[in-house]
Amino acid sequence: MKSLRLILLALLLASGLAGCSVTGLQQPAGSRVFPDIASFREARLRLPERHEPICLVAVGDIMLSRYVAQKIEEHGDPGHPFAGVKWFIQEADLAFGNLEGPLTPGREVKVHEMLLRADPAMAPALKEAGFNILSLANNHVPDFGARGIRDTMRYLDKAGIGYAGAGRNKQEAYAPRYMEIKGQRLAFLAFTDPAVIPEAYSAGDTPGTAVLEPQEVAAAVSEAAGNADFTIVSLHAGTEYAAEPDDTQVRFARLAIDAGADLVLGSHPHVVQKAEEYRGKYIFYSLGNFIFDQLWSRETRESLAVKFWIGNEGVEKMEFLPVYISNDARPVPLSGRSGRAVVEKLGLELEEDSVPAWDSENGTFTTKEQYLFTCQKTLPESRLAQYRQFDMDSDGLPEYYTLRSGILTVRSGSRLIWQSPDDWWVDYFFLGDADNDGAPELNLLVWKEGSFGPHRPFWVEEDDTSVKNHLFVFRLEKGSFKAVWQSSNLDCPIYRAALVDLDGDGENELLVTEGSYTDPATREITLWKWSGWGFYRINLN
Numbered sequence: 001m002k003s004l005r006l007i008l009l010a011l012l013l014a015s016g017l018a019g020c021s022v023t024g025l026q027q028p029a030g031s032r033v034f035p036d037i038a039s040f041r042e043a044r045l046r047l048p049e050r051h052e053p054i055c056l057v058a059v060g061d062i063m064l065s066r067y068v069a070q071k072i073e074e075h076g077d078p079g080h081p082f083a084g085v086k087w088f089i090q091e092a093d094l095a096f097g098n099l100e101g102p103l104t105p106g107r108e109v110k111v112h113e114m115l116l117r118a119d120p121a122m123a124p125a126l127k128e129a130g131f132n133i134l135s136l137a138n139n140h141v142p143d144f145g146a147r148g149i150r151d152t153m154r155y156l157d158k159a160g161i162g163y164a165g166a167g168r169n170k171q172e173a174y175a176p177r178y179m180e181i182k183g184q185r186l187a188f189l190a191f192t193d194p195a196v197i198p199e200a201y202s203a204g205d206t207p208g209t210a211v212l213e214p215q216e217v218a219a220a221v222s223e224a225a226g227n228a229d230f231t232i233v234s235l236h237a238g239t240e241y242a243a244e245p246d247d248t249q250v251r252f253a254r255l256a257i258d259a260g261a262d263l264v265l266g267s268h269p270h271v272v273q274k275a276e277e278y279r280g281k282y283i284f285y286s287l288g289n290f291i292f293d294q295l296w297s298r299e300t301r302e303s304l305a306v307k308f309w310i311g312n313e314g315v316e317k318m319e320f321l322p323v324y325i326s327n328d329a330r331p332v333p334l335s336g337r338s339g340r341a342v343v344e345k346l347g348l349e350l351e352e353d354s355v356p357a358w359d360s361e362n363g364t365f366t367t368k369e370q371y372l373f374t375c376q377k378t379l380p381e382s383r384l385a386q387y388r389q390f391d392m393d394s395d396g397l398p399e400y401y402t403l404r405s406g407i408l409t410v411r412s413g414s415r416l417i418w419q420s421p422d423d424w425w426v427d428y429f430f431l432g433d434a435d436n437d438g439a440p441e442l443n444l445l446v447w448k449e450g451s452f453g454p455h456r457p458f459w460v461e462e463d464d465t466s467v468k469n470h471l472f473v474f475r476l477e478k479g480s481f482k483a484v485w486q487s488s489n490l491d492c493p494i495y496r497a498a499l500v501d502l503d504g505d506g507e508n509e510l511l512v513t514e515g516s517y518t519d520p521a522t523r524e525i526t527l528w529k530w531s532g533w534g535f536y537r538i539n540l541n
Contacts, residue, residue, distance in 0.1 A: 034467040037423050037449050044406060044425060050382035053309040053316055054182050056232075057092035057130070060287035060303050061267050063100040063140075064118035065109045067293035071329040078125035081291045083504075084332040088305055088321050089130035091500055093181050096188065097290060098236060098267040099126075099134040099163075102141050102148035103155045111293070115143040120151070123159035133179060135190035135234040137165025137209045138268065142201040149207040165190025165234065166209045173203035173210040176224035176231075183387040184310070187228035189220055189261075193237035193248055196268065212237065212252050218259040225260025230310050233261040238269040238286060241300070243345075245273050245285035253283045262314055271299045275346040282315060282375070284346075293329055301325040302334070302342045313376065320350070320371040333357075335368050343371045356511065356527040356540055358503040365502070365527060366541045390431050392440050392476040399476070401442075403429060408444065410481070418481045424448050427469075432499035434473050434484075435530045436507040441484060444472040445497065450489040469493040471535075485534065495523055502527075510535055 034040040064072070064081065072080050082089070089095045101116030109117050126134070134156065142149055149166055156163050167173035176187040194202060194211040202208045210220075212235070225231045233256040238249045245253075245266070253264045257278055266273070266285040273286035288303035295301060307319040322342035323331035334342060343350060350371045357368035388401040400411045406425035410418045420426045425447040434441050450468035468489040474481045495515050499508040510530070515523030528535040 035465075037425065037447070037467055040447060040467045041406060041425055044383050047381055047383045049385050049405070050379075051184065051312055052182050052384055052386045053311040054094065054184055054186070054230075055092045056186075056308045056310060057089050057095040057305060058265050058284075058287065058308065059089075059095075059097040059290040059305045061100045061138075061270065061289050061292055062097045062126075062134075063116060063289070063292045064122050065101050065116040066111050066113065067295075068291060068329045069109065069118060070111075072119075072122075078119070078121045079128055080328075081330045082125070082129035084326075084330055085305060085321070085323060086129045087500060087502060087504070088307075088333075091498065092130065092307060094132045094179065094186070095130045096133045096232070096234075096265070097131060097135070098138055098190075098234060099136060099152075100138055100140050100267075100292070102144050102152045104144050104148040104151035106144060116140045117144055117148070120155045123155040123161065127159040127161055131161060133162040133164070133177060133188050135165045135188075135236065135267070136163050137173070137190035137192040137211075137234065138236040139192060139197045139201065141166055142197070142208060146207040162188070164188045164210075165192070165236075166207070167203055168207050169205055170203040170208075170210075173208060174216060174220045176220065176228070178224075178228060183385070184229040185227070186310075187224035187231040188234070189224055189231070190234035191217055191236070191252070193235075193252075193268075195248070196237070212248070214252075214255060217252065218255060221256050221259035221261050225262075230262045230314070231260060232263045232265065234265050234267065236266075236268045238266065238273070240268065240270055241297075242269055243271065243273065243299075245269075249285050253285065254278055257281045257283070262310075263308065270294060272302055272304055272342060272345045275348055280314070282318075289325060290323070290331055291329070292325060295325065295327065295329075303331060304342060304346075305331075311376075311379075316374075316376045316379065318373045318375070320346070320373070322371075333368065339369060340371075348373050355525050356502065356509075356538070359541070360504075362541075364541050365538050384428060386429060388429075388431060390440075392431065392442065393479075401429065401431075406447075410442075410476075412479075417476070417479065420444070420446075425467075428496060430498055433508055434499060434510065439475060442474045442476070442481065443497065443499075444474070445494050446470045446472050464489060471497070487534075509538065 101118050103118050103120050103123055106117050162177045164177040176189050179186045191210045191212050202211045239246050256264050262281055264283040269286040270289050272288040275284045289300055290303045301324050303323050305321040309316045320343045322334040322339040324334045326332050350373050353370045354367040355370040357366055359366040386403040389398045391398045402409050408420040408426045426444055428445040430443050432440055434443050447467050450464050471487045473484040475484050492514050494512055496513040498511045500511055502509050510528040512526050513523050527538040529538055
């Protein structure tokens, strides 16, 4: 294992990752200190295994025609509509929305028109923004006929974006779209109310959308639920601009859950409507306009982006980002009283916290409100199982990363590339460019017997060899992993960590959740940046 060692950069200043801001927090297997890795491992293995939750982002209507298209052309950037919120979308494993209109070549669509069409260049822009799956079941995707539907599917296929709710025939339109992520299988279905579309827009022997027919919907959802771990249904229905869902929305949303759906997401009313819990599942009747040009009222400018954490037993928690469509036709986050007013429309009892954010107006890191809803109030202590597929060395062949029982293995096909040492317990890993050198790394949260070895800082009189938490960074080069950086013993454990470019400067910040595994109230979120030799903490205004 000599090649896996790295001289510890232990001479970290007090602002480095060697010193955490939260103290007195328990280790994951309890509050006691473990003298050696063997006793630590034994305690951890007694805990039940839990698969890492999937993070799904969902948004409302995405309309890229008319005035929005004019603004895209004016800025010369297909990514313009997503610039203010893509950081939120890209943090997720999957992102879903309702694509309001076809992607097909054609004439310019004037602002006053009711037929919609977006440029095919928007397909890769949607992908770059973070979208993986879209609903095509609405009253505008068929606006440019069968060719528009076929073009939309073709451009989305080329961009690597899945879709549901439309097809070349009825069978395709009603078929679920399955997606594998983190060892779980998700199913997506989408339907539109026949009352809001011309009859010709419905799929039959020719291209069209899936419509709300009770028996067809129940059968499709039941089939999907029988073949998936978690099933999401999108319903495009309701009365436009109505503050409350109508009978059709309620009836079909509940029918979908009765048939086996785990989550129902609504669109079409153009305003945010309430959410409800039904039989232990959640229904969001309308998330509002995410990207649209209905700038004539505050209600049609407001929207919600939602993160759903989906675990073994369903949705564990939700995070809400309220947004407002600017005069430049793109959503920007709302905070303070205005943001709170949007999330309160859901009628859920939300928790409010502060998290790191970027203040673009003042050019500083700051904090923003975070709105959370915890579905499963207490989760038992557990050991985490993680799965990833990622081409870290850009050789065209993905590696398979598997974390089970504290051991991380990396394979390329059937060949074992790397396995974590026996004297480590790997708690969590995440992939991304931690040191901002343009290449992704494998980043590990490791428990091991602490020792500075020959590189002990001068202010430390003797080693503490008990089991402590560390952050390790590795890079894959020429078929093997090389250590890039390793922290010394951390004063308190890192519960979770992620890389995100909050300020949009092209470099990642390290977002760290420090604290207890079993008591969320003792956790604190902090922000760090790579300095060239280690991480320093960013002060938040």
